Amino acid sequence: MKLFKRLLLAPAGIGSLAVGVYANPLSITGVSDYAAHSYLSSGEQVTSITQFSDVVPTDWAYQALSNLIERYGCVAGYPNGTYRGNRAMTRFEAAALLNACLDRITEVTDELKRLMKEFEPELAILKGRVDGLEARVGELEATQFATTTKLEGLVTFVIGANRFGGNDQALAARPNVDNANREYGATTFNYDALLALNTSFTGKDNLIAVLRSGNFDGDLNAFGGAFLPVSTLETAFQEGETPNYLVINKLFYTFPIGSDFVVTAGGLVGQEDMLGFWPSVYPSDPILDVLTLNGAPGAYNKTLGAGAGLTWSRGGVSVTANYVAANGNSSNAREGGMATDGSAGSGTVQLGFEQEQWGIAAIYSSIQNTNGKGEANGLIASGTQFVSDSYEHAGSTSAFGLSGYWQPEESGLIPSISLGWGINQTTYDKSVYQDKKIAADLLVSTSQSWSVGLNWSDVFLQGNHAGMAVGQPIFATALVDDSVPRDGNYVWEWWYQFMVSDNISVTPGLFYLSRPLGQETSEGKSFSQLGALVKTSFSF
Known part of the structure; x- marks a missing residue:
């Protein structure tokens, strides 16, 4: 429950910080730009950080951004192939980013559940073997x-x-x-x-x-x-x-x-x-x-x-x-x-x-x-x-x-x-x-x-x-x-x-x-x- 609350509050905190620093009014255009463009102008999904022309390895968040792209695939850029990492984030943008990542995690979780259901008999057999091995190891340790x-x-x-x-x-x-x-x-x-x-x-x-x-x-x-x-x-x-x-x-x-x-x-x-x-x-x-x-x-x-x-x-x-x-x-x-x-x-x-x-x-x-x-x-x-x-x-x-x-x-x-x-x-x-x-x-x-x-x-x-x-x-x-x-x-x-x-x-x-x-x-x-x-x- 604490983790869920943190996820709900995270967009608000990020948005407040952005407003406090830059004092910019809410921009529906920016939100729509970010939310609408999960793909680059070429129509291909962002799969590598090298697709962003304005992101270089010396950027302090370069590794974090690369991990989000490669592991979860929930990072989007702008039609001109830029990421604009120094641009202020609105609450709507934060919500869109968080929602995309949660959707991706949900997909992974659903896939894991499906695989676990599909291989449920095999997993049960493996669990039985592991339990048996643990019992034998315990017996050997006691009698060695x-x-x-x-x-x-x-x-x-x-x-x-x-x-x-x-x-x-x-x-x-x-x-x-x-x-x-x-x-x-x-x-x-x-x-x-x-x-x-x-x-x-x-x-x-x-x-x-x-x-x-x-x-x-x-x-x-x-x-x-x-x-x-x-x-x-x-x-x-x-x-x-x-x-x-x-x-x-x-x-x-x-x-x-x-x-x-x-x-x-x-x-x-x-x-x-x-x-x-x-x-x-x-x-x-x-x-x-x-x-x-x-x-x-x-x-x-x-x-x-x-x-x-x-x-x-x-x-x-x-x-x-x-x-x-x-x-x-x-x-x-x-x-x-x-x-x-x-x-x-x-x-x-x-x-x-x-x-x-x-x-x-x-x-x-x-x-x-x-x-x-x-x-x-x-x-x-x-x-x-x-x-x-x-x-x-x-x-x-x-x-x-x-x-x-x-x-x-x-x-x-x-x-x-x-x-x-x-x-x-x-x-x-x-x-x-x-x-x-x-x-x-x-x-x-x-x-x-x-x-x-x-x-x-x-x-x-x-x-x-x-x-x-x-x-x-x-x-x-x-x-x-x-x-x-x-x-x-x-x-x-x-x-x-x-x-x-x-x-x-x-x-x-x-x-x-x-x-x-x-x-x-x-x-x-x-x-x-x-x-x-x-x-x-x-x-x-």
Whole structure:
């Protein structure tokens, strides 16, 4: 009601103002001119402010007048194409203008009512859907785990077996071929379950907690690396000697500083989690773990422990520096701590550059080879168990890697290519290994590695993938005593991933290790491993 009164009083107010200022008598001629000429002399309705010859963009009411013309079409001019914006308005003129605008608004309102009536059933259906969505959103908000946390999961079943071949029946400190088939040749059915909690407090940061469980028994299962570490599956997990235990596998926090820097830190973080760039498009979980490390298992050592890292990136260029101590949670300086002799630490610097279809990275890592857990990081190619059991800190290694990838614009016969190469230089405390009576020909001073991975998309069916990779994991090229190493082992894998649905995949695969014992293979003899498996993965 107040709005209606204002509309009725508006012409009177405008007219009074005009009379008070100009003291002009009522002009019926002016009224008739304005009221009669809703069209220009050309007979066309005013649809644009540019049709008025005396209105320019610098006029203070230019935008308001333009809006009235374009939105409502209720502004008229004079037959000569002018608007006469500075002319005084009479009450009759104000009434005519107001009436024209109200008529136009009435037309729009009537049209809206007609459309609403015409689409009344559809509007009712939409309203019902919106009400239903609001109810579901309310229910989700009331029962959600957390407003800041997202849960993701991956469960993998693996069924497979291994077959060992060759003619070496007298392996030093190792089972022979027959014993290997008897002890590690059975068909097994294992699982790996991973739950990742991603929590963001600002929308840009991320607190990551990874819970994991598995039953790839470290002492009994060949797929878990019990016999030959190089045949460890990427998906194989077990915490120590306790299968089926759910443990915290990773826990770290990442946040940006400005627009170019990202900080990552945590009490349980992997070296790979803090890299600004991963120079490969080969899948991270096909079969063997060693073939996912960009051809440089020394430099990309995936050391897991307490650590922190900083990454700078801009325009495709990234620079990363990080440090991880596998024993960083121990207060005993001989067996743990940060940056101590017992840290089992790895310091890494990486420079990477990537574009839409390709990328390349150079990486350097300084590694403490062994730790209080007897883990050698795979850098002592022969006599590993003897060295790590006898001496907790068997020197240090400088590892360098160069890796890159290229992928086609579209899927087809041409695969994506990922390749890399690494070289490692290891030094030892001479007095210690002499005191322990460790033979120098069991200690590697220089080693190398390389790999090439190919993968195809949309193979046979859209969404399915296939791939293969070949490489040589770390193999000795020089020994401490300058003797000629008899090391070397080629690793192959082939796989095909069939997507049952968006969340379920089945991946049959084969892998072959030509000489997995390296120098420990008897001279003139052979020893190999063939593995076959089927992986079924469920992601949610």
